[in-house]
Structures are given as structure tokens and as C-alpha cells.
Amino acid sequence: MILSFIVLIALLYFDVEFIIGGEAIATPSIVIVVKPSNYEVDGRKGGELLPLLSEAYIKSDFENPPNIIVSADSSVQYERVVETMATLKNNGYKKVGLANTN
Numbered sequence: 001m002i003l004s005f006i007v008l009i010a011l012l013y014f015d016v017e018f019i020i021g022g023e024a025i026a027t028p029s030i031v032i033v034v035k036p037s038n039y040e041v042d043g044r045k046g047g048e049l050l051p052l053l054s055e056a057y058i059k060s061d062f063e064n065p066p067n068i069i070v071s072a073d074s075s076v077q078y079e080r081v082v083e084t085m086a087t088l089k090n091n092g093y094k095k096v097g098l099a100n101t102n
Helices: 002-013 049-060 076-091
Strands: 019-020 029-032 040-041 045-046 067-072 096-100
Touching: 029 049, 029 076, 040 049, 045 049, 049 076, 067 076, 076 096
Parallel strands: 019 096, 029 067, 067 096
Antiparallel strands: 029 040, 040 045
């Protein structure tokens, strides 16, 4: 119960947009899959998030800043997802959404 409350507060703090059931998004987006020990950003895997994200951003040639969609499976701890979102926010990525893939 307390962990759920902490996650809810963190999501509100990071101004998260929820994407339920993989609905289509009209604006360009980059998908980040958080794994227990690494990340996958638009199909590229690695241990460091920001270099992967920079590479995806440069290769996609967006005119406007894209939405960042964060997804994780049930084996990933909430803290790792929240840390990922904090890293994004602290590095200037403002449009961050949390995807539910179940």
C-alpha cells in the first residue's frame, strides 16, 4: 500500500501521461523499455539510457521534441522506473508517458 502511494506521488511529480493498452499516439514518440539491468530504446539495447536516447533522437530526425514512452515488465522494480523518469526529467525531456502493456 505504501509503495503504491509512493509510486503515485512520483508519477504526479513527473507529470506523467498514461497510455493504456497501446493506443496510437498522434505525435512522434521514442519508446524506452526498462529492463532489470539495461534499457532498450527503439530496438537498440544498452546499459546507459542517455546515449541510447540521444542516438534514437538524432536518427529519427524529429522537427518537434518527441514524446518519450516508458514501459517496463513486471520483473522491473518500481524504483528503477521512477529513477529512469527522474533521469529523463533532469536531462530536459519533458513529454514523458508511462505505457501499460499488459
